[in-house]
Amino acid sequence: MPNLKNVSNPSLWQRMWQGFLTTVGTKQFFAIFSPWVKWLSILAIICLTIGSIWGLAFAPPDYLQGNSYRIIFIHVPSASLALSIYMAMAVLGVIYLVWKIKTANLVAQALAPLGFLLCIISLLTGSIWAKPTWGTYWVWDARLTSMLILAFLYAGVMALFAAFEHTSNRGKAAAILSIVGAVNLPIIKYSVNWWNTLHQGATFTLTEAPKMSADMWMPLLLMMIGSYLLAAALAIYRTNTLILQRDQAKAWVNEYIRRHKVG
Template identity: 50%
Template structure:
């Protein structure tokens, strides 16, 4: 079943796959984010209680959901790297980490901006907010542990173990509003049978969720390619790639000044 994945354990194959996916991911991300953001901020109706201040949901909710989703994907990559000893899996893990940290920061920042008019405070030590903050520290910890080792294979293993241990925080974030009495509102779009949001507000949110996911994937493949080139700089295929690009630049026509 998973045989189709095996070729991508090779860095060259993974690099070529990233090159193939990159334009589609960037194109889909830009289109989805443009449509979802404009629709949500300009055309979706105002909330009957929160007015226009609810519109931050179109940034806050996708970033919050995908901060957890990216961490789970990072933990899966870590598991693959530890079990099957795939270097590309460890490279994928570390390529995702800064992007996931950025999504977590955006979720925390927009949540604080939303919480001020709704709760009267920028920050409270709410279960959801606190566990999301811990997620940001976990991302930082994985990145710091990775750069602490000169041997990047050992660095990947150490950071991978930390990523796997930290994944226990993800269900705590998700179910915190059900397990504890918190200020944070309950589930909105995850109740697929009866979502607690009007369809004309829901669709731009789902489009932006797709756009954020494609953006994360696009940045990750770019970072993965850079990590592969950095780690494989002495490999013949990397040197051949660099030579071909240098030759291509030499033959590009130059405009007269």
């Protein structure tokens, strides 16, 4: 006979899971995270303003690269975010495919163009930096090549979101590609350790002290924090826009539009 006691009295984890599911619907996501956009944007602007002025105007030149190294204050945050966003998309893809949480699919759809843009910025700034450092804009270095593959993966995910926009399979193909493409992330991360490449090693690691003086890495850290905060604000804003478009026929959206005079 089934254990009726367990059925009528769910465990703590079951209650927590059910409680979590009540917060991940599109309406709940919109209500919870909408106020975050303003404050994340303000914090991002503060960090980016201080970090950029400090890094571009007051940080000392590098003893080998001179002032050309200053592009690091754009290149490193954009490259780091490009990897982080794709990893987030892969995790969201698993959540969407396994637990059918539609909000995860919308967040991934909102993140994809942002990650693609940051990946392109990373490639462009890296090429600009490479010219005075390596004497050429591009080499088929392991890190550069795997980063270029990441840009194609982003483009593929966006194309799949667009191709299946009006079908019941919307997001499934994009989620699968995001998950499969995640195998490229450790290759990008550890390519400088696995192969003899021109690309320098990591600027920040959890196990070693920064390889730059404090007046160089502190503004870089501010740029990193500011970039992640700005990306979070943009991701929430874009997700909320997609939610309004998807749920436009629902009463709560019409009420929101009426109260805020949107559209």
